[in-house]
Amino acid sequence: xxxxxxxxxxxxxxxxxxxxxxxxxxxxxxxxxxxxxxxxxxxxxxxxxxxxxxxxxxxxxxxxxxxxxxxxxxxxxxxxxxxxxxxxxxxxxxxxxxxxxxxxxxxxxxx
Amino acid sequence: xxxxxxxxxxxxxxxxxxxxxxxxxxxxxxxxxxxxxxxxxxxxxxxxxxxxxxxxxxxxxxxxxxxxxxxxxxxxxxxxxxxxxxxxxxxxxxxxxxxxxxxxxxxxxxxxx
Numbered sequence: 001x002x003x004x005x006x007x008x009x010x011x012x013x014x015x016x017x018x019x020x021x022x023x024x025x026x027x028x029x030x031x032x033x034x035x036x037x038x039x040x041x042x043x044x045x046x047x048x049x050x051x052x053x054x055x056x057x058x059x060x061x062x063x064x065x066x067x068x069x070x071x072x073x074x075x076x077x078x079x080x081x082x083x084x085x086x087x088x089x090x091x092x093x094x095x096x097x098x099x100x101x102x103x104x105x106x107x108x109x110x111x
Numbered sequence: 112x113x114x115x116x117x118x119x120x121x122x123x124x125x126x127x128x129x130x131x132x133x134x135x136x137x138x139x140x141x142x143x144x145x146x147x148x149x150x151x152x153x154x155x156x157x158x159x160x161x162x163x164x165x166x167x168x169x170x171x172x173x174x175x176x177x178x179x180x181x182x183x184x185x186x187x188x189x190x191x192x193x194x195x196x197x198x199x200x201x202x203x204x205x206x207x208x209x210x211x212x213x214x215x216x217x218x219x220x221x222x223x224x
Contacts, residue, residue, distance in 0.1 A: 033212055042115070042201050042215030043155075088154060092211060097143050097162055099205075099213055103154040 002027040004091055006102035013079055014110050021074045021087055021105045029091035032065055032072045033099065037086040079109045113138035115216035117202050123222045130175075130189040132219050134202030137183070142204040144185040145213065146177055149199040161185060197223045 004025045013019055023032070031050045035043035047056050049065035049072065056063045060083075062075040076083055086106050090099040114137040124130060136142050143162050147155040157170045159177035167177050174193060178186045185202060199220055205213040 031211070035215075040199075040218070040220070042203075042218050045212050045214065048212055086152065090213070097205070098145075098157060098160060101155045101157075104152070106152055 002029075002091070002093070002100045004089055004100050004102040006087075006089060006105050008105060009103065010106045010108075012108040012110065015080060016078050019076050019079060019107070021076075021089075021107075022071070023073070023089035023102050024071045025091065025100075026070065027091075027100075028069050028093075029100075030069070030094045031092045032069075033090045033092070034063055034072070034074055035088040035090065037088060037104075038084075043086075043088055076107075079107075081109045081111050083107060084109050113142075113204060113214045115202055115204055115214055117200075117216035117219050119219060120217065121220045121222075123224060124192050125224055126194055127191045130187070130192050130196070130221070132187040132200055132202075132221075134185040134187075134216055135183055136185075136204045138204075139206055140182055142183065142206055144179060145203040145205070146185065146187050147201040147203065149201060149218075151199075155201065159187070192223045194223050197221055 007022045033048045034046045037043040047063045052067045052069045054065045060077045064073050086104045088104045089102040092099050116135045145160045146158040160168050161179045175189050201218045202216040203213040205211045
């Protein structure tokens with residue numbers, strides 16, 4: 001059974017601080033997605049990474065796919081209260097129509 | 112662009128009553144469709160998925176069922192709700208296999224009393 005473990009589960013930081021969220025697995029994925037979800041809403045796709053070692057930037061967010069395509073990280077620089085939410089990683093494989101979701105990291109950025 | 116519609120947005124139902132949640136997709140045809148349930152502040156539990164009309168795969172044994180009567184319509188049903196069915200239900204659509212994204216609807220908050 002493929003699993004994605006996210007850490008930390010919860011993070012509370014002050015505005016302006018940097019943070020990193022991790023998504024780890026013992027399995028290889030052909031793609032990995034990151035989503036952000038706000039309370040009472042559906043998750044919104046932030047990025048997809050497909051190549052080992054790939055780095056993508058979205059404003060203050062930097063996403064990296066591990067060289068072996070088993071792990072990924074999300075780094076936020078100078079966090080803002082608008083970054084508050086639940087961050088979910090999800091992995092896909094060539095043999096499946098399903099995504100494997102991590103359990104999520106709840107981020108609170110205090111003004 | 113793809114838009115996923117879900118209704119109702121919120122629902123309060125007594126134990127033992129039936130359930131019908133609907134999801135429709137705008138945009139590219141032949142989507143793969145998914146029903147997830149999410150406990151408060153946690154990750155997503157896949158309930159059902161469908162790769163075509165009338166094709167349903169169940170991931171978790173439960174008293175829920177799903178149907179796909181049309182290409183872009185996905186329905187989640189129950190004949191008799193349990194308290195444990197309460198939660199946030201999300202419909203998602205994706206295209207392809209392996210390297211693809213899923214797009215989510217706004218969700219339905221179900222409270223079983």
